[in-house]
Amino acid sequence: MFKLLNYITNNKFEAFITFCILSNLFPFFLSPNIYYLGLFLLAYKMSQMGVRRNKNATLFILFILLIAISSLVNMMLDLRMVLFAFVLFLTCPIYTSLKWHLYKRKIMKCLFVGFVGVVIINMYAKITGFNLRAITQQWEDLTDKQFSGFCDQPMWLSAASAVASIYCANLVFSQTKKTKKAKYTYVILLLCSIYMTMISGSRAALMTAIGAMCVVLYLLVKNKVRLVKYIIGSAVVVLVLSPVLFSRNSIGAMMAKQEYQEEVGRTSRDAVWEDRMVEFKSSPFIGVGFGAHGVGYKKEVSRVETGGGWISILAQTGIIGFILALCIILKAFTSIRMIRQNISMICIYAAYFFFIVHSIVEGYMFQGGWYLCLIFWMVIGLLIENKQYGPIIRRLKQENKLPYNV
Secondary structure, three states: HHHHHHHHHHOOHHHHOOOOOOHHHHHOOOOHHHHHHHHHHHHHHOOOOEEOOOOOOOOHHHHHHHHHHHHHHHOOOOHHHHHHHHHHHHOOOOOOOHHHHHHHHHHHHHHHHHHHHHHHHHHHHHOOOHHHHHHHHHHOOOOOOOOOOOOOHHHHHHHHHHHHHHHHHHHHHHOOOOOHHHHHHHHHHHHHHHHHHOOOOOHHHHHHHHHHHHHHHHHOOOOHHHHHHHHHHHHHHHHHHHHHHHHHHHHHHHHHHHHHHHHHHHOOOOHHHHHHHHHHHHHHOOOOOOOEEHHHHHEEOOOOOOOHHHHHHHHHHHHHHHHHHHHHHHHOOHHHHOOOOOOHHHHHHHHHHHHHOOOOOOOOOOOOOHHHHHHHHHHHHHHHHHHHHHHHHHHHHHHHOOOOOO
């Protein structure tokens, strides 16, 4: 715990950027403009890193151009399109350099630590009985209700807690030397993160986080005997804590949601996905335009529940945009051998797995004003850049010449 605090203390500017980026988790308490300050500070740091246009940025440029063309053809212009393009320029290898890549890794580590901070803050809310969602919705009976803590929405908390659990799993299973106190602290933080993911009521976040933690375990532990020991140990811990982890208080919200869907015979996303497919069929090649929804005279640009990131890309940019996005995300796929050569990338790779699966049901891939969008594309950008800079970084690390501890 003290190691994490020391890292934040020694990187105050980056910690402040992290605070700005994660601030839109708490719109009830913090101004939404703080997030944009974080973007500005990132752009400021980028300008100091000697970035140059990447020759291999063609896919990103085509993707941005298609978004613009789709919006122009459909007469659906939205300033959020500019914001999204700005986020791509900040996070992806359109303009890049080794220094900027290393700095983004540093920011990513601060963000992981920041997610753990979000869990701790909301554990305090749980202990003290504070649930912002219950207050804003005026719930009298909290049985089977989702927990949001200090966050505005339970889904926001579930995603943040899920990413925190991935990072904590990385700390628990890493082979670096740790004191007993540190080991116990990391295990407690991991359990708190999983618990927070559960009580916020998102099955998608919980199951995807479990999958991502399995990725962490597989990549970190090469020794098969030790891997089996960790699996058995984890199973024992879950079994011992099952009365708490699987109590009605913990998973009541998920159970209530499941019971409701069985009763009505459909999920909460079915209608939204049907709307997105209608939009896609109305303009299958270039979509209905960035941020647009509806067809015919009902088409408009406004905030709406998209039902998922992948299906929103299909609806808004058509099959061409979907293929371009898929090519970009597959380009980030990295061989297990290459990831294992750089331990600091394992957590980022597990986050990559989490985001590409989680975004099937949560629509933040195009939401440039949202922290998950920024982090999603930063993970993609870092993995693509790692193929170029990974060997150089390993050599500099051996020579003890790295400017940042990554």
